[in-house]
Amino acid sequence: MNGGIILPQFDPFLINFGGFGIRWYALAYIAGLLGGYWILRREAGRQPHAPMPVEAVDSLLNHVLLGVILGGRLGYVIFYSPAFFLANPLDIIKVWQGGMSFHGGLLGVTVAMWLFATRWGIPVLAVSDRVAMVLPIGLLLGRLSNFINAELYGRVTDLPWGMVFPGSDGLPRHPSQLYEAGLEGLALGMMMLVGWRRGWLRRTGTMTATLLVGYGLARFLVEYVREPDAHLGLVLGIATMGQILCLPMLAAGGWILWRRGA
Numbered sequence: 001m002n003g004g005i006i007l008p009q010f011d012p013f014l015i016n017f018g019g020f021g022i023r024w025y026a027l028a029y030i031a032g033l034l035g036g037y038w039i040l041r042r043e044a045g046r047q048p049h050a051p052m053p054v055e056a057v058d059s060l061l062n063h064v065l066l067g068v069i070l071g072g073r074l075g076y077v078i079f080y081s082p083a084f085f086l087a088n089p090l091d092i093i094k095v096w097q098g099g100m101s102f103h104g105g106l107l108g109v110t111v112a113m114w115l116f117a118t119r120w121g122i123p124v125l126a127v128s129d130r131v132a133m134v135l136p137i138g139l140l141l142g143r144l145s146n147f148i149n150a151e152l153y154g155r156v157t158d159l160p161w162g163m164v165f166p167g168s169d170g171l172p173r174h175p176s177q178l179y180e181a182g183l184e185g186l187a188l189g190m191m192m193l194v195g196w197r198r199g200w201l202r203r204t205g206t207m208t209a210t211l212l213v214g215y216g217l218a219r220f221l222v223e224y225v226r227e228p229d230a231h232l233g234l235v236l237g238i239a240t241m242g243q244i245l246c247l248p249m250l251a252a253g254g255w256i257l258w259r260r261g262a
Helices: 024-046 054-079 082-087 089-093 102-120 124-148 176-197 206-222 241-261
Strands: 013-017 020-023
Touching: 013 024, 020 024, 024 054, 024 124, 054 082, 054 089, 054 102, 054 124, 082 089, 102 124, 102 241, 124 176, 124 206, 176 206, 206 241
Parallel strands: none
Antiparallel strands: 013 020
16 A cells, blocks of 8 residues: 555634634635625626525525525534534533534425525525535535645555545545535536526526536535544445435436426
């Protein structure tokens, strides 16, 4: 086995004031939300009769922000560490210590989009199509932040690009964060860009289904080289929790595509 590429210890803070400040991970959330917000405002302004008016995008941002934070945190608590948080309930609010779940965030955003769509009288799939279109921005930045934080790294490998992460066991591992950044962020983002140029927003549900199926497949495959959570391991000895949580996404995306073709 080769020695691997030894990574330096990156500072998790962009700005640090004695243990408090702006973390790269927080900046990724903020940049992803603001980038998506800017794109959706532009898209709404280009089409005077679009389902979502420009003035509604501000409200959507507030709904999505709450959905991401509450859903992401509760998803991590329920899916990944229920026993710990049951014994330490006050730690649930300590989001600054880390611990967010994409699948939980997705559920939170789904509820937020439904509430927003109901309030504004907009079809919920028309809302989710637009959120799906910009979501890869946040996915890309989030996975790069995982890499900087030396967290969620992959399994041991002897491939020449295996990396030794700070604080790990010193063995070369797959940079699974970069795999996910490439698939969930860049590749899926390019699909959304192509879809937008081809008018997929006028085919309600297409962007949503693309996101669900695209992310579900990418995450499911990368989980084969991503180190399972130490306290969970493989569920029933056959699959990671991430893979199990991707199955409903794949089913929902396939159902939307089937309904579109029916």
